[in-house]
Amino acid sequence: MxxxxxxxxxxxxxxxxxxxxxxxxxxxxxxxxxxxxxxxxxxxxxxxxxxxxxxxxxxxxxxxxxxxxxxxxxxxxxxxxxxxxxxxxxxxxxxxxxHSPSVAVEMGMLDMKPDNLMGAPCAMLSFYPDIPEVEASKFCGEFVFLMDRSGSMDFPMSRERNSQLRIEAAKRRVKYTQETMEDAVERVKCLEADLGGTEILAPLCNIFKAPSIPGHPLKLFVFTDGEVSDTFSVIKEVQLNSNKHRCFSFGIGQGASTSLIKTIARVSGGTAEFITGKDRMQTKALGSLKFALQCAVENISLSWELPPGLTVKMLSPEQPAIIRGQRLITYVQLTGLMPQVESTGTVCIKHSLQGKSLENRVIFSLPPKANANFFIHRLAAKSLIQTKDMGLVKTSEEDKEDVMNISLQSGVLSSFTAFCAINKELNKPVQGPLDHRVIPTTGIDVTVSWPPHFGAWQGQVEQWVLGAAECGSESINSLELVSEYSGMTNVAPIEETKEADASTKESNVQNEHKAFGDNVVVQLIALQNANGSWNLDEDLTKILGSTLKDIKAANPVKHEDPSAWATVLAVVWLHAIGKDLKCEWELLERKAVAWLHDHAVS
Incomplete structure (x- = not known):
């Protein structure tokens, strides 16, 4: 494969x-x-x-x-x-x-005609630009989340014992404003996996029909665990609207459709993620959010300089833009007369980044070396098939014939072809009924029982897109947040003893927080206000491992709003105790720092 x-x-x-x-x-x-x-x-x-x-x-x-x-x-x-x-x-x-672009060239099959895909030499260009990270405050956008609530979302994430339910991993979304954040607990309680089969075409169409907001490009986040009844119609709908949005898709659990998840992201220029086993939804969702907030390399064009008699035929669709963390993979076919002596070819990659015109030049050797596995040819074939194959109903007769020819030549599957088992000793297809073999696997207990303190922690809201860095309401038209469910009760205050010295107390705090795992970080995140600040109250001081009296006494500006002091302490705590989960709170930290710049005294 x-x-x-x-x-x-x-x-x-x-x-x-x-x-x-x-x-x-x-x-x-x-x-x-x-x-x-x-x-x-x-x-x-x-x-x-x-x-x-x-x-x-x-x-x-x-x-x-x-x-x-x-x-x-x-x-x-x-x-x-x-x-x-x-x-x-x-x-x-x-x-x-x-980040250095490269070109790999591969000779074609000698027994194939040179006008066939597998007969002529092929080249693969790989371009992974080093795009600097920009502040999210410079980005404007509309964010829409499409959540799968089919029945299978009520199954465990994986086959491991005590694996969380898929719907529990995903139900973390309410629209992000100060007012709706206060109603988040009640709204997420109503989110259940109770809507039958996985049908997302209709809501997709409704999303795309909605009027665009000038200056706020649409970012669509799709979360699902399974197949849809018409995968190709969903892909086609996303592709038809790729000029006005990017789709960031998430497959939840080990049975998520790779075809659906990967393709809707690919055709729209977004990213695809799979959350399985003990993967944290927060980490991967926030990673995609960071992608969505980044600038892009745009206006990408390629120009090839080859020896006389050799020309280039593009096999990959144009990709006018790629965002930070993405790469450009382009396949071309080299047609004509290949030089018989050592020579070189050059490809020039022109693009723009933040208004600046840039270019990279890559020199590669000719003629190419032979490769018995024909990896590049088969990858090129797969790329061609993906652009033409829209399924039995959606693919035109002309494209269907092309897909079948490419598939048969290359051995790359399509929706119109399949592999046939061959008995190599007899050189004949395997016939007759299949043998059924029972393969033992490790066990999983799918029984779900809610702890008696369920109500105490159900409403904890993890604001994983809490403000999207320094973005304020002026730059983000529609933003949503995430709530976190965890089997832990609220962290109890850490007892202090007068005999303990400072180092001992610090060690006790760290051990206590470690015992609670990432839950205590989630609790601190849940206390952050929509504007990026924290309130100085009992809930915060419990997490900080101190008392409200002591923290108020340590405030260097006691006559000012204590929220600034509380916010400073919360950010410092995240760096000290929650550093292992920095990828999950660095966006809200930026917003907190931006708020401090505007509200903190000297």
């Missing part, structure tokens, strides 16, 4: 080998203990690249990386012996000089 690996926030490429390909609604396999699984998985991954490979990380135990070349462009890693295939295997691959 040949596929393009997704790019992570930190520049790593992510490879995922799923333990279960498509669990969907229920599993019938027997559940046994992990140590009793009758099978193990061995895997060796060989990595080759034009860039040096810095390191490889995994959620599973790996062997030490072995470099196969001196320049570290080829390496191998393997799972340690005896790995139980009880979870998805994830590899994160980090490269050096990732």
């Amino acid at each position: 040949c596929r393009k690996l997704p790019l992570e926030r930190d520049g790593a490429l992510r490879y995922l080998l799923p333990a279960i390909l498509n669990p969907r609604y229920q599993l019938t396999n027997p559940n046994i203990l992990l140590e009793d699984l009758p099978y193990t998985l061995s895997m060796v991954a060989t990595i080759t690249s034009q860039h040096a490979i810095e390191r490889v990380k995994s959620n599973c135990s790996l062997s030490t990386i072995q470099y196969l070349t001196e320049n570290k462009t080829s390496a191998q890693v393997s799972l340690t012996e005896g790995h139980k295939f009880d979870r998805d295997v994830e590899l994160l691959i980090y490269y050096s000089e990732v």
